Amino acid sequence: MTADHTPRGTVRTPVSIRPGAAVTIALLTFLLSAFMLPATVPDRPTIAYLSAGFVGAGCVFGVLLAADFARAAVARRAGVEVSGITVGAFGSRLGTVTQISEPATAARVAGAGLLVGGLGGAGLAGLGWLAPSGAPALAGSVGLWVGGFVLLLTVSELLPTPRTGGGRLLAAAVYRRTGSRERADAVVARTAVVIGWGLIASGLAVTFLVGPVGLWVALLGWIALGSGRLEQSRLRTNRVLAGVRVSEVMGPVPEIVAGWRTVSAALEEVVEPAVATSGRTVFTVMDFDGGLAGVVSLRDLVAVPMDDRGLTRVSKVSVPMGAISLTTPDELLTDLLPRLARRLGVGLALVVDDTKAAARPRPVGVVGHMEITKALAVASLHAAVTGMAPGPGRSADRPSG
Incomplete structure (x- = not known):
C-alpha cells in the first residue's frame, strides 16, 4: 500500500507500507497490553489495555516515520533525489535514487533523523512522567514505555557503525x-569492531550478574561487530x-534466449548446450524487436514445473532490465560492486556500450560472481608478489568465460 503525503508547498514523499509493519x-x-501496562497500571479493563497498546505501537511508528520525513527534507535540500519511505517490520526506511556519497551530506541527513527521534522519545517519556494519577495514568504509562523504547532505538542508532547515523557522523x-x-x-x-566486542562482553557480564536484559546489549554488540567486519x-x-576497470575482468556476453520461446524449447535448444560448453547459468533475453528485454537464470527456468514448461514463455520468468545493474567497460570495478551488491538476486551486471541508451542497450560483456572471484584472486596474487595492489593500467587478466 502506498500513500502520498503532500503538504502544500512541499515536494511529495511517497510512503509504502509493507505487510510486515502490521505484524510488528x-x-x-x-x-504493551499483556505485560508492560498491566504491571505499571493494574486493574484496568482488557479493552483499555488493548487500546492503549495499539496507540503506543502507533506512536512508535509515528516517531520513526517523522524522523524519516526529516531525513527526506534535509536530503532534498542537499540535492539528493528521494524515492520514498518504506514502512516495514523493522520500522521505516528512507530510500534515495542515488547513494549519498558525500560524508557531510550523509551526516546532516542522519543527524536530522536522530534529532527528531530523540526529541520524540524524550517528549513522550516526559509527558508520561508528568501525567497525573487516576484515569490519565494509563496514558502516562504508554508515554513512558513508548518514549523509553524510542530513546533506546535512538541510542542504538548513535552507535558508530557503518550502517548507522552515529557512524555517518563519525565518518x-x-x-x-x-x-x-x-x-x-x-x-x-575499526570503531565498530571495538565497540562490538565491548558490548558483547558487557552484555554477557550483565546477563550473568543481573539478568536477561544483558542479552539486548550483547545483540547490539554482535550487530556492530558484524557490520564493522563487513x-x-x-x-x-x-x-x-x-x-581495475570492468573491461579487464568482464566475461563474454551470455547466450541469447528469445523471450517468446517456451521454457521447454529454451532449455533444449539454448540452455543445455550452453551450460555444457561454457558453464554459464545466466542468459540474456531478447524481445520481438530484437532488443534486450532482461536476463533469465537456469535456476528460474528449471523451477518451472515440467507440465508447465511447454506453455510458459521465457519472458514470464525472466528478470526485466529495470532490475539489472548496467555498466560500461571503462567503469572502475570498485564503483560497480556496491550497485551489484544491492541486487544480489540477479547475480551479475551487464556491460553495455552506453548505459544512457536505455531504449536499446547493446551488451558487450558481463560481470558476475565468476569474474569477480577471478579478479580478486589475480589481484591478490599480484599484490602478494609485488607488494602493492593493481592500479590503473595493470590488468587483472580478463576471464575467458
Missing part, C-alpha cells in the same frame, strides 16, 4: 580532518581492486 504493530500492541568528522573518504570509512569500521572486508577488496 500487533506484536508491540500485545507486549564526516574524520573526513573533515583528513580529507580521505577511505580513512574515514576505515576508522568507522566494512573492513569491503575496504580490503577496494584496495586490492583499485584501478
